[in-house]
Amino acid sequence: MSLVRIEEGSALVEVPKKVVEHITERNEVFYNPAMAVNRDLTVLLLRVFVKEKDRPIKVAEPLAASAIRSIRILKEVPNVEKVYINDISLDALKYAKRNLELNRIDPAKVEIWNEDANVFLLKTKYFDYIDIDPFGTPVDFLDATAKALAHRGVAGITATDTAPLSATYPKTCLRRYFAKPIENEFYHEVGLRILIKKIAEFFFQYDIPIEVLFSYSYLHHFRVFVKRYRGARRVDEIMKTSIGYLLYCHKCLYRGTIPFDRLRELDTTCPVCGHKLDFAGPLWVGKLWNEQYVEGMLEELPHIRHQKETEKLLKVIREESKLQTVGFYTLSALGKTFKLPSLPRKKDVLKVLSGVPTHFSGEGFRTNLDHKEVIERIKALV
Template identity: 25%
Template structure:
């Protein structure tokens, strides 16, 4: 094994081939050289590669065994001809072959002997998937990669970017998601403290460590994961950030016990910044055992399997944040999976991201209603490959009923992509009760075939809470999160412009934000049925619009540039 790059490997390989073939020929083994002058492969058994002439054997050795070396982590593993590995005797062979040596590779990680190159590559891939590399056996100072994010250091394994095969998965693309979750927790901490917080899927523990390191006494953080590797990694990251690891406080632990330093730990307070509780437990189990004020769910894929447990024990006015990364089912790429997980029917539309957020909120509202709780949506955002929703929990059957009233079906035109939520009680069965006639477009009368489809059920309520977003923006500025500040400002502008105000009434009608108001200034006296109202009723139009809560937040956001007549960018 050498690290030099100035060696002519083709010459060395050719010499190895000639020496190997000559050595086997001189060995006088009847299994290697037949009576007709044919030679057997020294690495392949007789039943897989029959004896052949020298030129065919040389071609076989060059193409299958000796052509290239195996490179891994900057180390080159070449063929070894020493008697480290002997050929196992075949049960069918009568003569003993124990003295026959087999050329092989030596694994750079575990020093195991592997005969064939393809087997060696698969062997090294298994080491990589388990996080076992050459760096794992070096001193602790160079063991793992250390990443610093928001003043928090975490160790990363070499396979941290493979979520299917890595226990300690870490994605640098999810930095925006971690900062949004942190700002939502900081905004809740300004309302009341201390808060019992749960990071249900710790992985490296970076999210819970950021909470504890920056919010300190305002939060009592619990990080849990079902993997032993993740729990050990979280404990090491706690020591790396000078955070004390507290043992599990038990299912009866509450705000009075907490995870803060106990009595007689004055020396520990000077050494550690704060305390974090780390548990090896399934997320559903710990959410059933203990109540929390803030719960964050970020599993790999869909989070619908953990919603019932999350709303089971969350405290009143608590907050639940859900990160969904199953973009295949969220964005209507796999409609069968969407129907299984969310019970909703979707098609690919120009507003598919908002559909995904409303579908996740529909699943969240139903899970909360099963526990006689309602929700108030604080934040909904779809960035890159995830959808994040943050909701406040409101206890009581009346709150649950109010949330369920906001779950409706959607009529979607497949030609112009006009959409409208159906009112409760609207029948969608039967030929005469087809709800396509409720759409404001005229595609159903001018175009042939079925022009509209029924989607959902979806959340039809507001997607933002303006005051909560302002508090999040203050937290982002306070903790110097420059990356997420423009996104929060954009969300704040969207939440403010959807609130109907009298000075902005004309502008909102012109830009298409308020979709249930008058279609043009000339038709200001006409209602949705086409009849013209009297002058007295027209004067009270603004008052009626202000009193109608359904108009304060339009169901969907229209892309003005996409629907512009000048650009002729009509949806296909």
């Protein structure tokens, strides 16, 4: 079989040529070059994470494929005790092993498994870091991940089924995530928040509280890093503050949230324009980023070989994480809704609204100002 050599970070891997050319679920060994940013961010986050630990960490990659992620973690993250590399395909493992050799990985640092990903996690638990990077939805792996993650451990979870989560296929979202998505200017953010709600459910059912350390939407995937803790009381607190519904007015762009267990207080009339409100959720209305982690990842950036896009994304998120609102505005939605004769410049908008940019949309911005105030100041700008 014809092979292609790929360099990424400090890893050098060989994968079958057809895999790079045709990325589909059917490929035996899955290598997606667009995922380099995903892996850069994983390495950066883990470099921050290991500093918290007073001992080397134990890592699991249940869907390892070419093992490029495991190799990068082993070469680019200090203080990794061992990476458990699993794939259900023996063919994938053949390439994984070859790549481990190619990168001169110490065999004592890895353990190779050929199991169903969930059986693997349940039999080898517990791990300080688990990476779930499937083709499509991660739901198949969430229960075992919640069970196999060690106290104060981190899970990095990818979802490539962004279409259902972002309201292109709302029925699929209802079935798979038990939440209603929405078509509006920040539908990707809503999709990411629905994904986090789903992840949270699996942890909460076992009385495990979680914190979102980092999350983003990039090209055709969502990615979330959650850290788990202990304590049912803490879960109760997070349920109250971080799980809810989004309320949204398609007429005037008003947005608000209501806690999951406080539907009694729901008023479906827009408080600004009186139109009927739409809703999305249940979803995560808590923070999408831990600011210390974002800063830490930026500090680690010069120490690894990374994609330009990784840096760009991180720098926007650094700004964005300072105003963690639920939802953001876009210039085009404002222009269309309020029939503005022209669109204001984003720079001016950020200034008059004390706003921050968002990585979800180049023309988007977040602000803490009241909705009416936003509209007035935008109108005054044009």
